[in-house]
Amino acid sequence: GAVVSQHPSRVICKSGTSVKIECRSLDFQATTMFWYRQFPKQSLMLMATSNEGSKATYEQGVEKDKFLINHASLTLSTLTVTSAHPEDSSFYICSARDLEGLRTGELFFGEGSRLTVL
Amino acid sequence: GQNIDQPTEMTATEGAIVQINCTYQTSGFNGLFWYQQHAGEAPTFLSYNVLDGLEEKGRFSSFLSRSKGYSYLLLKELQMKDSASYLCALRGGGGNKLTFGTGTQLKVEL
Numbered sequence: 086g087a088v089v090s091q092h093p094s095r096v097i098c099k100s101g102t103s104v105k106i107e108c109r110s111l112d113f114q115a116t117t118m119f120w121y122r123q124f125p126k127q128s129l130m131l132m133a134t135s136n137e138g139s140k141a142t143y144e145q146g147v148e149k150d151k152f153l154i155n156h157a158s159l160t161l162s163t164l165t166v167t168s169a170h171p172e173d174s175s176f177y178i179c180s181a182r183d184l185e186g187l188r189t190g191e192l193f194f195g196e197g198s199r200l201t202v203l
Numbered sequence: 204g205q206n207i208d209q210p211t212e213m214t215a216t217e218g219a220i221v222q223i224n225c226t227y228q229t230s231g232f233n234g235l236f237w238y239q240q241h242a243g244e245a246p247t248f249l250s251y252n253v254l255d256g257l258e259e260k261g262r263f264s265s266f267l268s269r270s271k272g273y274s275y276l277l278l279k280e281l282q283m284k285d286s287a288s289y290l291c292a293l294r295g296g297g298g299n300k301l302t303f304g305t306g307t308q309l310k311v312e313l
Contacts, residue, residue, distance in 0.1 A: 091245075119300060128290060128305040129246070178245050191236070192301055194245035 087113045087183040091195030106164045106198045108179030114159035115181035123176040135162040169202045205229045207304035209291050214310045223276045223307045225291035234294040237276045241287045286311045
């Protein structure tokens, strides 16, 4: 299957700083990537849909000024958590579909990034 | 909107068969997915149903009834490594995004 890589896998930062997480599709082009957040023992919650060359579409309740998404190329989307606070500590996961996935809807997930804000 | 219900936890014995149920309500249906997620890791794809019936894939099978808003994941010949969270996910309600259920934590015991 298609490979999606996410970096960094773990990050610890101080409250008030910004953190950037990268999501790359390694062997396919992804016009659309999805960013999810998962709190402990909870399911994945879709935060936003990242569209190459245009603005991201945010889910209700997700602050677009706090979670900046940039999808500058067909293989890279970035999520920047601005002015992070302890309540932003979570597991952030990106996902994408390859051409076959456009038909089936199957998503390939990155390895996830665990953010801890002190 | 969409609503997905799964049991929170299940326990089964190594070598046995377990069925994990998922019921859903959605304004538009365009496919149902099952993913496996081990603790601290990203989900991995298990199966996809868009038509009614059973899809078999090795030790894993998934069933869908669209009229009943119901799916199940069947795991056969359980192994200890099958201990994980199993997520039911819906594509629908407009757009191509997936909405995930809360997941069923399966514990496989000796």
